[in-house]
Amino acid sequence: MKALLRRGEAREKLEQYEEAIADMNKILELDPSNDQTRRTIIRLKPLADEKREKMKEEMIGKLKEMGNSILGRFGMSTDNFKAVKDPNTGSYSISFQR
Template sequence: MVVIEQEPETEEIREAHANAPPADAPAHGEHESDEESFEDALTEEQLREKSLNQANDAKEEGNKLFRSGQYEDALLQYEIALQIASELPSSVDVCSMSHGNRAACFLKLNQYTDAVTECTKALELNPSYIKALVRRAEAHEKLENYEEAIADLKKVIELDPSNDQGRRWIRRLEPIAAEKREKMKEEMIGKLKEMGNSLLGRFGMNLDNFKAVKDPNTGSYSLSFQR
C-alpha cells in the first residue's frame, strides 16, 4: 500500500476552512442585495414620513409661539416647516398653512406688505384658503389698497355665501374706496393742469383761457379760447 504524505495544515488553511460557507449556501450578495433594496425602500418611505412629521411639529411649535405673542420666533418655526415640507410631495397643506400663519405674524408686527406676500403664496397653493384671503384683505386695507381688499372679500363671499361679516366689511370699505378714487382723480387732473399750464405758459397762456362749452343739441363739448 502506498501512503501519500499530506502536508501539515497551516493556520491560513484552517481559517479558510473555518470561514468557508456551507456547500448549499447562496452565492455571496444574492440575499444581501434583496434585503438592502427592501430596506432602502422602507427607509425612503420612513424618511418622508419623518420629515413630514418634523414639518408639522415645527408648524405646531410656531402656533404655540404665536399664541404666546412671540411672533418673531413663530415666523422662524413656520419657515423651518416650509423648508422641510417644500422638499416633500403631498405637503401642500403644510406649506399653504405655514405661509398663511406667517402672514398672521406679519399682521401682528404691522408689516403689511410682507403679510400680503405670504397670503399670496398661500393662495397660489390653495386658492380656496379663506383665512389667507381674509388676512390679505386686512393687510390691503392697512395699506389703503381698498379695491384689492374688496376683491379679496368678494372672493370670500363666493367661497362662503353665509359670511355676513365679509359683507359688512365690503359695505364699510366701498365708500372709502370711492372717496379714494375721487381724490386720485382730482390729483391726476391737478397734475395734468399743472403740466398744461407749464407748456402753455411759454405762449403767455394757461388752461384758464380755455372753457369747455356744451352743445345743447348733441351733448358734446368744444373748447372756447378766452383772453
C-alpha cells in the same frame, strides 16, 4: 378663505381698498353666507370711492400744471379751456375761451 381674509385685512390697513374689496368678494364666492364679509365690503366701498376721487383730483392738478407750463409759451393757460362733463356718458367736452 383664511388667507384671503388676512390679505384683505392687510390691504385695508395699507389703504388699498379696491384690492381689499376684491379679496372680500372672493371670500363671498367661496362662502356666500358670510355676513361679516358683506358688512366689510359695504364699509370699504365709500373709502375706496373717496380715495379714487382724491387721486383723480391730484391727477387733474398735475395735468393742469403740465398744461400750463406748455401753454404758457403761447401766452395761454388751462384757464382758457372749459371742460363740461356729460352726466349721461361721463365724458368731457372741452371748449376754448378767451
